[in-house]
Amino acid sequence: MRIHVLADSDTRWKWGAALAVGLAPGSEVHAHMLRGRSTPTARQLAEVGITPASLTEATLAGFAAAPELDGADLIILGTVGGATHAALHALARRFRNARRRPILMTGYVGVVYEKMADGLLLRAGADIVLANSPFDRRRFTDIYEPLGIPASCIVQTALPFLDQRPYDPNRTHARHPYTVCFAVQPSVPADRNGRLYLLRRAISHARLRPGRDVLVKLRSRPGEATTHVEAHHYQVLAEQIEEPLPPNLHFVYGNMSETLDRTDLLVTVSSTAALESMHRGMPTAILSDLGIREIHGNHYFAASGCVTDWTAIDEGAAPLAHESWTTDQGIRSDDPYAELRARIDELWGIPLPPVTPFYTAGSAPEYVGTLLRRRGLDPDGSPGAGAVTRRAGPMRRTSRRVLKVAYQFGVQRVAPKIQQWGGV
Structure with missing residues (x-):
């Protein structure tokens, strides 16, 4: 075909x-x-x-x-x-x-x-x-x-992209400790304060649980674009935090499926990564810290049994999705x-x-x-009128990439500095 x-x-x-x-x-x-x-x-x-x-x-x-x-x-x-x-x-x-x-x-x-x-x-x-x-x-x-x-x-x-590899709750942690993965989203939440709050809670969890690895799973590198505009990149926000990051907190990129292979608890606001972790039978936490709101998309998971908050996660919460809910969402279908x-x-x-x-x-x-x-x-x-139907040449592609990266750099790195200086 x-x-x-x-x-x-x-x-x-x-x-x-x-x-x-x-x-x-x-x-x-x-x-x-x-x-x-x-x-x-x-x-x-x-x-x-x-x-x-x-x-x-x-x-x-x-x-x-x-x-x-x-x-x-x-x-x-x-x-x-x-x-x-x-x-x-x-x-x-x-x-x-x-x-x-x-x-x-x-x-x-x-x-x-x-x-x-x-x-x-x-x-x-x-x-x-x-x-x-x-x-x-x-x-x-x-x-x-x-x-x-x-x-x-x-x-x-x-x-x-729902992977067939099931999560084993009894697996040993010889290669790496119990791992919490915070799957971020480019535009949820969209505001700097909300994103900084979630980042600080992930950092706080890493400090409270030094025996765990805490991964901040990033979608794109600073300057890259994805489906949604990411105005306040988490790695850029981390650079603006004065205190040093705990050694068991890591920023990671790459394939989500490979990251889930080493994860024991997936934490997110409403990322589709939650569907991937639920499909594997992995504990999944849908954050309600910023409210259960349509604009955040976490209302979709209200009946899943996985809605919780960072405080509960700090105390050991590791919710599993209700089987009836996952079946109706097509998450664990056979063929x-x-x-x-x-x-x-x-x-x-x-x-x-x-x-x-x-x-x-x-x-x-x-x-x-x-x-x-x-x-x-x-x-x-x-x-x-004026539509370009031919494929872009190398110079056109390069110049467009430069402009896009320059724009993203301004949004992600320069603007936050100006806001800090101006007390915004």
Whole structure:
């Protein structure tokens, strides 16, 4: 199977690539990185651990015009809702008169806890919209069916990076001590005070429990971008703390699965790393220190049995998720690809209809027009005036990287200093 993955960040490339490999092992997977703020660096791509058959970087117009898509069997759109909707319009135009077109598939990288209706309707028009759990399938169906969108496009699967290696609570700690991993998030919480509080609590836990290792698992290095903007990087914040850090506290990067291999307790506000640890049967703590709030996403885990706080963790709390909750969230499913493979087989056996996004220039002219123009497309999905469809050359890529790193450096290092000097 020839699978093409469009991704706009390292996280969404990881999702799309892992999905392609899990769905059809041995497939020819091609990577298309959407040019933008979160375009992953070479280090971030390497960290995912999946090497594509080819790798290009392009605008949406350039991706939709790529000649290699003519030979694609499946296109996975691993992009935010707006970009996915724009891609559907561009691909609808591209394959309008084609005798054969690839199957179009999209979904969500993690838990869906905000803007559900908005995100779902922007994805409507794909042949397959993935639901990561029975819970998600019910919610998605409740949105689609009343609006006349066939619920048959919703296919249940599971997050593709959930590792099958179970946690052994009786394992010895000969190689390393009991390990607590604080999985940080780029934008949760978004404010400096909240992030500094969580960092100080992790540091405090390391001091209170000198026999433990405390890992602060970071998503990106200072200056790198990921799915969300990280204005106050934890490692930069640590440099601003006057007292020395305890020797058993470590900042770590790399593959989350490998970090979990040495972890005994996963701590986070609402990271999808919690789903990975719960899938392994590992103790998982969802922090309520900053409140249980929709903006933080930890309300999603309210019924999991894992909501707790740093004080309880200091005292030895190590909650396990309720089995009924994990089952409904699709976390511990046996064969997450069975239904998806069956649906793909069905679609291969019939002529595919024209790609029809939910919003059109007729039904939502202002919304569609604005959404597509922001992404270099005209309302009919064609390249907009001045749109660049060719792939970026080395000089263009280098200059863009320099500007992006300079911006991140200013946000993460210079701005906090100015705030300190000004007493902000």
